[in-house]
Amino acid sequence: MSSVKSCKYFQQTYLNSGEMQTEENKVSLDVNKKRMLKTPAQIMALENFYKENRFPLDEMKAQLAVQIGLTEKQISSWFCHRRLKDKRRDESYANGRQDHSSGVIQDHGSGLRQDSCGSIKQGDYRHIDLREVESRRIYGQEPLAADLTYEHRSHQNPYDAHMEDTSSESSSSLHDQLFSESRDPYDMQVSDKLTENGALMQINPGSSKSVGYKPSGYLKVKGQIENPAITAVKKQLGRHYQEDGPVLGIEFDALPPGAFEFLRSNPVNAASIYVGDPQQPHSPDIYGVIKQPNLNIINEVHNSKMSSQDSCMEGTKFNTVHGSERQERKSHHQLKYKSSVLCSNPFPGQNSLFDSNKGSSEKTAVSDCKRSGMSSKLSVERMGSDSLSNHPGSYGGKIANEQEKSWLHDNDNHTYKAPKNENLSRTSNLIHRCSEFIGPERGPSARMAKVEKPGGEWKLKKGFPVRVKTDPTNELRVAKRVNVEFPLQDFVANASHARLPLLTNPTKGSSMDVPSSFSEDETAETSSSSG
């Protein structure tokens, strides 16, 4: 079976690379036995994607693979290992570090039982689900500067540290490469940009590693016995939370009026009224970015900000909709159905953002996840022929567009080679769209859903908050509504951040330029594909 699967993978690999196996490829196959590190951008994209969807659909994998220049096999493997990594860490913390699991860990239990964190059972996805719920609420969102400050504190809690590691470790290492090892002035710019955005500042080796956890202000008072809900609120407040600000009592003080709504309704202003990070009062780099005569950049930055705000503040809501792996475990068919439905109605009301981002070159890349995101099977089952007909590159087929290939590849010497910003932009959009259409995450397998979804309903076991879904369409509506209200999600923003450096590269040509010479990348992909 495995050999069969391997064969399948190989076939898929070659198909994805748009080539059948040739003598040359056989050579590359041998070469590819040598494992190849994924580029920082690839890792970032994967991580961001992983934050939102630990079990991506095949279509998503395919799209992501195309977009980041990997094979589906690599994508699948990466996700598999990534989940394993999470799981092992969970086990590690569950087995040896429970003594640290107090305080913030309770935050994970906002509305949940604390013992849900302490009784982590190996292999029990439900526990991981809870973490993921919190992970998405707390870490899965764009780590704003203020959030970062808080998150650094959270390191006192190994569990939170784990959570952060889970969500950003690779990114951290990625950015260590990007920043600490940067030799290119552009990389420095990258660092600046990313730092100013706050989202990645934490992973700046100089800042993150030097920041130790020192409870202060509110945390100092409340210590680790604070109401987990308060912690959750603080996190949701994100940058707006101020240590020296009004103390949030165990019983909630009223949130600043319109604290959320304003940003939601004025995403652009949200960036300009950035007040949460005293160290970066004005984030000059943001201005630097905005100065860039690329509308994409502006949108990206704003989107990032907006998404950060929204995601931070609405993380709970998101989780309610799709943050839990409970939903991931929903039946494959159901989820695919959702995917198709969501695809059919891609984020109304927020298209403008992407429309403005979309260049003429943004075509197959996005290739509209909403379309290509559907497997051919699903398409046949659920979609009209138009969806398929418009699908530029069928899933599993030849890479839709060579231009889309390998734009995230590094060159050989690991110097971060900024791809064309447009490419990144497209990827961001792609990912975003994919996430949009995904809606609730797909479960790891139908068998889990079978347990949790008896009789068309699904509920949690073991006393976790039970959410009975009686009408799948309702959830779809909710998902769509939420997606509309909070269109950008963290991984998109991160992708945007990842893009920022590229935008500063004056030598890369216009954003509309599509990499014309992917020989290097294509070679890399070809070689990796045959692995």
Add this chain to the structure above:
DNA sequence: TTGTGTTTTATTGCCTCC
């Protein structure tokens, strides 16, 4: 520079579900 430990990637086998 080298040795060692860790992390990441790739492969393979097995399991479960459809």
Add this chain to the structure above:
DNA sequence: GGAGGCAATAAAACACAA
């Protein structure tokens, strides 16, 4: 049997101390 996932394993890449 196909498909997808988890787990184990090997090996390369990386980090770091001596």
